[in-house]
Amino acid sequence: MSKKSIALVLIFVIIIAGVSGVFIFYIFFNPTSTEPSPSYVRVYVNSSIYSEIKPEIDQYEEDIKDQGYNVDVIKWTETNVAELRNNLTYYYNNYENASMRLFGAVLIGDMPYAIARDTSMMYSDYPIDLYLMDLDGIWNDENGNNVFDYGSEPFGNNLTEIFIGRINPNPLNNINNLTAFQNYFQRNHAYRNGTLTRPHSALLYIDDSWSSYTSAWNNTFTAYTDVTVISTNSLTNRTDYLNRYTQIYEWVHLFAHSDYTTHYFNWPSGIMEYVYNTDVLNNDTKALFYNLYCCYACNYIQPNNLGTQYLFSNNTLALVGSARSGGVDLYETFYDALKEGKVLGNAFKLWFHNPEIDTISGKRRDISGTTILGDPLLTII
Template identity: 30%
Template sequence: MKNLVEKLEKLKNLIKEKEKLIISFSGGVDSSLVAKLAFDMLGGNSLAVTIDSPVFPRRELENAKKIAEEIGIRHKIIKESSLGKKFLLNPKNRCYYCKKEEAEILLSLARELGYKYVADGVNISDFSDYRPGIAAVNEANFFHPLVEANISRKEVRLLAKKLGLSNYDMPSTTCLASRIPYDEKITYNKLTMIERAEDFLFSLSFKQVRVRYNNKNAIIEVYPEEINKIFVNRDEIVRVLKRIGFSKFILLNFPVTGVILNSQVERVSIDGGAITSNLANRVMVLVDKSVYEGIKNELDRFSTDLSKEGWICEIYPKKIGCPGWDDPEDVKKFIVSHSSDLAGCILVGNIPMPEYRVEKGYMNQPETFPCDFYYMDLDGKWEVYDKGGNSFGYYYTVFCNHTNGNGSKAPEIWVGRISPSSWIGDNVSLLKEYFKRNHAYRTGSLCRASRALLYIDDDWAKYGSEYKRYLENIYKSSLITVINDPEKTREKNYLNNIKKEKYEWICLHAHSSQLQHNFYYSDHTKWDSLTSWELRKNYKSAFFYDLHCCEALDYFQEECIGNLYLFGNTSGLTVIGSSKVGGMIDNGKTFYEKLKSAACIGDAFGEWYSLKGVKYPSYCYGMMVLGDPTLKPKKDEKPPSVEITFPKKGYLYIFGREICPLSTGKTILIGSCILVVEADDINDIGRVDFYVNEELRFTLKSKPYQLDLKNYSTGWYDIRVVASDKFGNSNNDHIRLLLINF
């Protein structure tokens, strides 16, 4: 808080130095803070100016008037009814052309009224985003007081609250043009349709709403907790949107995290009054009651986490031994009876295991194996081959001859099983730990670098390049490690790779059984065996495992190696693989292609089954998911950390030696010194750019990140450093200093 107070004082001094100031004023919290301090420091020598253009909603214009009146500052509104031709073409840098025109208007007004400076509300957080409009105002030499005071978006809100601004917690707003996809021409009619639709929805008391225009479809974005308002008012919404000119609307969670999930989409057609809805965002969690009481708190938190992401989570604790719950057929009837809008089902604890029999399986011999695909297909026909039970309370049902029945063989939902093995540890404790790390992953406190390991033993080694291309659907090529040298793929080499906290995703191709992996020598005369017991001793760090390993997910076996990846370490979240000899018939090609755009692993897995798995029962019907299918590797959108650690801002230095802080808040260097920058990122820093007076001087791609000032002449310098990671995320720090060199 002390640092924030110092920044506020610096901000006041920066504004006071300008003597007369025009503020580009939208009524948002950033420009409101600048306007408030300008009025406090300069009084009548401050002027807030709002450009009233077709992309500026009327409701925001009224808000700007209200906030200006609240501050007490003089407020001028300039009507601009036309938009430039380049802007209307809607290129990716459209904001540049818009801001350029606005800057010219404001500079012309400043010259007319005798003002030297025009300020705006750009803050340091804006530089971590794609903001082409900033280039336009920089060309116009706008004054960025929040940047010069090193104030972030979060700090803006804290200061606005401290100064009593009523809009301190106002949601961020963007212009109406941002609702139209790049390269689709902007028209005045489209802007009017968007504004009318948003005004109507705001009249229904939504906290935040955006309507995006896409081929006459209205894509409505609202916060997850307000989705029910859409359903309550759906008929009226359909009627009004149709009257405005839209053909249908698509409902999405407001992308608070920047991620929009396909499974959160409702499509409602507006066609002659007929409404069709296809919302599949319900998740059913079936819990063995023998573990339910012990993990109830974790399940409640899991349900809350899912709801924040737009899922509707329903938990059903059931006691094994109760009628209608021991037999897979009855479990499936229960799922079918609750299948309206169902996206998937998660089985927690000892939920009955369906089995499937093929007469010509491995080596053309009959095979019987666990088959959770039975629960995924809700309308196909499955013949019962055998069923029974014993005195120990174990009931089994074996199915065969899967056909379309009255529906199809394709799955309607996905299924994931979270069922620990007692040989690893106490079931309740293992489940508590699993849901604890699931929560940590969703909330960001458990994270890894976005790296993948593709480990391929001898028989598939020649396909390394092809398999890597599959993984490139979700990981950058440079972040995928491929190990497929037949002379290296051994037990110890694999262990050495997975023991390190290095990978988020591991894809393994190796001969296996329920209890071990077998790594062949290049001459195929012998192999190294890695047993589940040996694997248990070694720390495994990945979150996600794709095991192209026969029988690895046969969870009926107490020492199932797939379950070990899920529960035998501190990171496992989801494991994909087969309970039988076989696997993904296309070695994951379709799955990874679908995962690129799917909402979650479950959706991609279900699509793979529909397109590939159902065609090859004897090879693919053992494929299943252990763990949580609602997850998916997160796209790295977190900017790196970057800080100019030397010199300190607001201090006096003589030949690199710190003398004292300066009451003026200025940074003064007498004699040369080396400017030092610290930058870090979970996925490593890709580059650090050094800008001196907004001119890129040089780029460093490795530590140390330093700028030697010995060859710079005496004068004032604005130095900005921009750190970027390998995903294009960037962050920056800035210092303005006076250098007196000899």
């Protein structure tokens, strides 16, 4: 063999060895190769309504599978929320491989919920879905009254291992609940198959109390580049909001003082104006998703609460908000995740792990009542 041939062989061997080394390093040392993302989802349906909405549940199950998830649908009868948490915890901790670790859950119909009280302030009790998402926390009921004393220690790390979303029209007395279920899952399927669409645009609507933070809120609203921002104090009012939320947007992010059934506009700088849950019901809202930074609006156990009214009115697919004071704050991590194509529930879970939250005293308590109403497995892209 000539020297030239020998040289070519040596070069070939070196190249093959180098490529093989890179391949071996990638397989054995790349952290993402040995820890695939969880893909297991559990859908819990209240057994009393299962037969009535079985066609919708069957289609929803197929839609989730089409996303690439492994899914089980469970007819649930137990009313004790601790039993539901134990069930979630079992499937989070016991799995054949990492891809089958529990990713998240969907709760359909009347499902158990935990109640908490913020021991640091005189707030009213509120439902706390963090109890079902924080699967390794220590939860204290100091008085034995079935109310968790949020703020007492220890409380685990207060972070989410999974996400959940609730789909339940039953708190509303102004619609037919069976029809509401059917219509919701019909539009959910339509969105998933591309027949329900919106331009990739958003409305950022900021009432007076937060208008001075408009620039910061807008800069961290990273999931959208086409954003209509309304924050001038003289403009944010009942009439303007009702007009704008019936326009074509994919996402609406609202900052407004609220209670369970009412948004308050112009507080504190002008004459108070109100938007009621019945306004949401009776106006043709067009948005598919909402982020309600509106105290108590997503307290889903209250009759005719705003969050549930938004979810089962017109076109809505999902929303995030709070069952107590506060909401999804410091939200750049949340919107970054949505921009990257992550599902709503995973974006919520990642936001909950945002270390910036821990830099502000009391912020963990403030966000403890945040929840997802609607399908947490949807994306905006």
